[in-house]
Amino acid sequence: MSSTVLDIQDLTIGLPAGADRSSAVQGMNLALRAGEVTCLIGESGSGKSLAARAVLGLLPGPRVSVTAGRILFEGQDLVSLPEREMAKIRGARIGMIFQEPMTALNPLHRIGRQIEEVFRIHTTLGTAERRGRVVKLLADVHLPDPEKIARSYPHQLSGGQRQRAMIAMALALEPKLLIADEPTTALDVTTQAQILHLIHELQREHGTAVLFITHDFGVVADIADQVAVLQKGVLVEAGPRDAVLNAPQHAYTKALLAAVPRLVVPDRPPATAGLVVLESVDVRKSYAAKGFFARGRSTQALDGVSVQLHRGETLGLVGESGSGKSTLARAMTRLLPIDSGDVILKGEGITHLSTKAMRPYRRMVQMVFQDPYASLDPRQRVVDIISEGPIIHGTPPAEAHTRARRLLGLVGLDPSAADRYPHEFSGGQRQRIGIARALAVEPEVLVADEPVSALDVSVQAQVLELLADIKAELGISMLFVTHDLRVALQICDRIAVMRHGAIVELGPTAEIFASPRHPYTRALFDAVPGAAWSQGAEILTPAE
Amino acid sequence: MRAGLRRFARNRMALAGSVVIFCVFLLTVTAPFLFPQGAFNLAGQPLQPPSLRFPLGTDALGRDVAAGVAEGARTSLLIGISAALSAVLFGAAVGGIAGYYRGPIDLLLMRLTEFFQTIPAFLLAMLLVVILSPSLLSVIIAIAAVSWPGIARLVRGEFVALGGREFILASAGLGASGPRIIFRHLLPNCLSSIIAVGSLLVATAILLETGLAFLGLGDPNIMSWGLQISAGRVSLRSAWWVCTFPGIAILLTVLSINLIGDGLNEALNPRLRKR
Known part of the structure; x- marks a missing residue:
């Protein structure tokens, strides 16, 4: 058994008075060993990010601070360490990667210079030596043409490239511990798969201990050695990955796992294809590049898209960011003017x-x-x-008000919600209000643009269920835009896969899933985090 | 909004400003009873220092300075508030139309706004008063005419920022008309910034008015702090009280309004609040 790098003992993080609970993290015990990836998983508000920031000594003090417990890093208690000592450890012996690589990098400095800064602060290397190390690091994270990347500014790189540069920076001084806070959440699935693979590879090579914070069980299945589940600041379950994923002990873990959409096509009666309700014929839309110097360049968001939505069916529009799926949804509702x-x-x-x-x-x-x-309008x-x-x-x-109150019942909200303002509701509840607003005019077609991607998995499952119920009850057709193939498989009758503003493949869900014809579709399926596990034998009975 | 007012009430400086402004209001209301003769009445010997009979002294014509300050308060508040209000209404209309409809209308209205911003405000106000001949109304018009561009830019910016928000799209998707989106969704959501900036506008309007009156471009039949200072400036060395008290009145009023404006801004502006 390898040695313990980080030992969190009985950690409690206090919150200011007036917060929804007294402490963000309550009595947390967790040990990270060298060469292992420990995934800390939890829903939004579970305290997982604050726990990570406590390790780094970056809590948003003075209102939020460690009130009890110890964080032992290589035997040294980080909680009682003065700030100056902490600064020496941070970045040198503990590396960190954040969720949003664009905001974590300084937009005014070249990538190379930002990575070099780590050496300048923590080492006495000379200029030439620093430069050499930077280029080697960028090559290690498999960035093409590292010399050129080092000379680039953050905005000149793609999201995935930026995250690679962040990883290069985090690993510059070969830290013993790497803290990654949702490092792939802002990325597309195919990029996410590459980044996860990279983190895994580097961590194996260097024997780094990794604290990986995520909300996605698919990611856990792909990368974790150990899993720790956090519920409202309390660590409810921890253990080896396979044990937690396949035989969860705690009721909360079970519920969370049950809510994760699987990469399978559920059994459901095939939709009888009705008449075409909504159709796009050879729709084109381009966004002109803005700015004085960029004149003439434009992005083709929709490149001659023709798609038909039949009565009573759910058509999924699946694709990565920039594929034009949201543009198509807005074009078809005429919320966006089209070119032709x-x-x-x-x-x-x-x-x-x-x-x-x-x-x-x-x-x-x-x-x-x-x-x-x-x-939702915050003032209404x-x-x-x-x-x-x-x-x-x-x-x-x-009359409209009376009906609105009745609709609240239909979407599963208490009628007393009617007289309150949107900010008093949680994300899932707000999404229900949004659905009620759409249903109020008794539409025949519902266009849902990523309606569940901002929600936690358990809430996501509930909202998807609500949408399915409504569709069955009211017999409306639905155009469902999503980047998540797992969600699309669950809810859609047919799926259209989009890339670069065009539909590359369109067909019944089961067919697309069983035998994707286009290589891009195949790549998308392969990139789904935890693909193998998602299809795996251990499928739990859904919680009621 | 209610939470914003509570935050405002916690701001001591803003509260102090509100108290001073309330006192100025009281003064304007009670002035006709305190000084039934009016400010232009020749009440006694010229250039008398402050005494029991004339607590703030008299000016070169023997007019009671205290009566002038009290009547001037009314003029200042009346002109300040009505000019700021007109500027806000006009500016919000221009900015709102530009920000909502965008395109060529936006271009046209914004160039017009910039045109007004490039001319020195005070010179333009002077010019307008001279053209319209000095009166209460022409002073209000002149001040409003130089004050609206800031509001127009603010409202346009807010509208453009809000316009891409999903709740506005949702409303358009329901079939809402332009005016409905503007008045039901966009305006209520930038009202707090408009109130905050508009309140600061009152202070600048009062300063503009005083300046105009000082140059003799105010309504000659209405007492004003600027007019008092202008009348007293020749005897500044021998009779300090003629200029000093109206000056203090201007200082206190403008400072208080600025404090209130800052307080409102801090309390209502979500971007400042987070910091």
Whole structure:
């Protein structure tokens, strides 16, 4: 058994008075051994990020601080260490990677210089030697043409490249411990798979202990040796990966695992294909590059996309960021003007209708948005938000309000929610309000743009279930945009895979899953975190 | 908004400013009873120092300085508030239309705004008063005309930032008309910034008014702090009280309004609050 690098003993992190609980982390015990990846998993607000920041001595003090316990790093207690000593350890013997590589890098400095800074602070190496080390590091993280990357600014790199540069920086001084806080959450699945592989490879090579913070069990399945599950600041379960994933002991772990969407096609009756309700014909849309010097360059967001949505079916639009899936969704709801092509709703071309002429068609197609925090007007009461649509379309306000209250019941919220403001609700509840708003005008088509990607897995499962129920009950058709193939398999009848503004493959879900024809589709499936585990034998019965 | 007011109440400086402004308001209301003769009445010997009868002294024409300060307070507040209000309404309309409709209208309105911003504000205000001939209304118009561009830029910026938000898209997706989106969604969401900036505008409007009156461009029939200072400046060495008390009144009023404005800004502006 290898040696313990980090030993967290009875760690408690206090929160200021007035927070929803007294401590962010309560009595946490966790030991990290050299050469092992320990995944700390939990939902938002579980305290997992604060636990990591406590190790780094980067708590947002003075309101949030360690109130009890010890953090032993190579036998030294980090909690009682003065700030100056801590600064010597941070970056040198403990490396860190953050979620958002764009904000973690200084946009005004070249990549090479930022990595060099680590050497300048912690070592006495000469300039030439530092430069050499930087280039070697960038080569180690498999960046193409490391010399050129070193001379680049952060904005000139892609998200994945930036995260590689961050990893190079974190590993510059061969730290004993690497703390990675959701390092792949902001990345596309194919990039995520590469980064996970890279972290794994480097960690094996150098025998680094890794504390990997994530909310995704798929990632855990791919990378973890040890797993620790955090629920509202309490460590409810910890152990080797296979034990935790396949035979969870704690009820919370079981519930979390049950909520993870699997990479399987659930048994469900094939949708009877009805008439075409909503259709795009050869739709093109390009975004002109903004700025004085970049004139003439533009991005082709939609490159002649034709797709048909049939009555009663759920069509999934799957793709990575920048594939044009959200643009297509907005083009088809006419929330975004298109360059050429046609959008046809129930046999009528609606592409060029004026705002006023469009109004009767608006109620037939409704949208559910991704970000539950941005999609509700913060200054309106819930009842006003939901009844806005019917009022616009001529329902008397009193009647619209009564119906809004009834709709709250349909989406699983208490009718008392009607008189409150959006900020009083959680993400999942807000998404339910957003769904109620869309349903209020009794649409025939629901366009859902990543409706669950901002939500925790357990909430995600509930919202997906709600959408499926509504669809079955009201018989509406749904265009479902997602980057998550697992979610798409669960809910969609047909799937359209998008890349670079075009549909590369379109077919029934089961067919796409069983025999993807396009290499890109295959790559997407392979990149799903924990793909093997997700399909694995250990499928748990879903919790009620 | 209610939470914002609570935060405002915790800000001691802002609260002190509110108290001073409240006192100035009281003064304007009670002035007709305290000085029934009015500020232009020749009450006694010229250039008398402060005494029991004339607590702030008299000016070169024998007018009671205290009566002038009290009446001047009314003028300042009246002009300051109505000019700031007109500027806010006009600026918000211009900025709102530019920010919501974008495109050529935006371009046109913003160039117009910039045009107004490039002319020195005080010179433009002077010019307008001269053209319109000095009166209460022309002073208000002139001050409003040089004050609205800031508000227009602010509202446009807020509208553009909010316009891409999903709740605005959702509203458009429901079939909401432009005015509905503007008045129901966009304006309520930038109201707090407008209030904060608008309150600061009152202070600059009062300063502009005083400046105009000092140059003799105010309404000649209405007493104003600027007019008092202008009248007293020749006897500044021999009779300090004529200029000093209106000056103190300007200082206190403008300072208080600035404190209130800062307090409102801090309490209502979410971006400042997080820091």
